[in-house]
Amino acid sequence: MSTLEVSNLNDGTTTVATTYVTNGSAKAWMTHASTTVILDSLNVSSITDTATGRTAVNFNSSFGAKDYATSICSMRSSGTASHYEDNAVSGSASSVHAVYHNGSANADTNMASVICLGDLA
Amino acid sequence: MTHGHLWDRLAEAKTRLDPVQSKYRVLFEDPATPDEPAKVLVPDPNWMACALEGGILPPIETYQRDRDVPDGQPKEHPYAEPIGAMTEEEAIEYLVKKDIDPSVWRDYKGNRTILKIVPVEMIPSDRSFRNAWRIMQ
Numbered sequence: 001m002s003t004l005e006v007s008n009l010n011d012g013t014t015t016v017a018t019t020y021v022t023n024g025s026a027k028a029w030m031t032h033a034s035t036t037v038i039l040d041s042l043n044v045s046s047i048t049d050t051a052t053g054r055t056a057v058n059f060n061s062s063f064g065a066k067d068y069a070t071s072i073c074s075m076r077s078s079g080t081a082s083h084y085e086d087n088a089v090s091g092s093a094s095s096v097h098a099v100y101h102n103g104s105a106n107a108d109t110n111m112a113s114v115i116c117l118g119d120l121a
Numbered sequence: 122m123t124h125g126h127l128w129d130r131l132a133e134a135k136t137r138l139d140p141v142q143s144k145y146r147v148l149f150e151d152p153a154t155p156d157e158p159a160k161v162l163v164p165d166p167n168w169m170a171c172a173l174e175g176g177i178l179p180p181i182e183t184y185q186r187d188r189d190v191p192d193g194q195p196k197e198h199p200y201a202e203p204i205g206a207m208t209e210e211e212a213i214e215y216l217v218k219k220d221i222d223p224s225v226w227r228d229y230k231g232n233r234t235i236l237k238i239v240p241v242e243m244i245p246s247d248r249s250f251r252n253a254w255r256i257m258q
Contacts, residue, residue, distance in 0.1 A: 038165050043131050045168045046220045049161040052251040058220040061127040061199050065192035120128055121196035
């Protein structure tokens, strides 16, 4: 494998540091169907189905601290779909806990994705 | 040759390894929260491909030592020298030690079975009573 060492990128008019790009890339992401089948991922070692509508995503390479950014998206075949990160459970640089909701209670999702950005350990 | 950061190895491996869907799942209960339902750990297929390939994942001991490292302090597992290839069974054992709290797989002294590695077919497909799932004794 060869290595390209580049400090800055220039598109002809604007110059940005290479770290501007690398720092902004997702360091962990995954999509899962139902709560038991992982479709694709990067930097995820496993998911844990902890209850109806609740899934923990375990990272392979941990974040440096627990204040990384998380984006969660879920889909349901009918009714309302909402989703959030459970701060009460999370608080960890090595996993994030996603909760899926149908508007009145936690509910399993047909498909969901979780994206995490931040600085790795 | 340096082995670099774990994340770089994972990203590189994803470009050349086919994902491997494990035939196993790990069922466990948390002794600290006995009223909660049994949990089901699902191995990631890209992670499993890395485990079977070898030369990518760090020793499990580095994750265990990093549990005690406070946020913001340097962690050992990202830069540790990778270990060799594992069998699928060894990979599941590694995953238990990595992603399940030691209070479940190491420290529990009770009589109940609170952890089982099972074929994926043994996980009920009917989730109607998911919040009441327990490990059969």
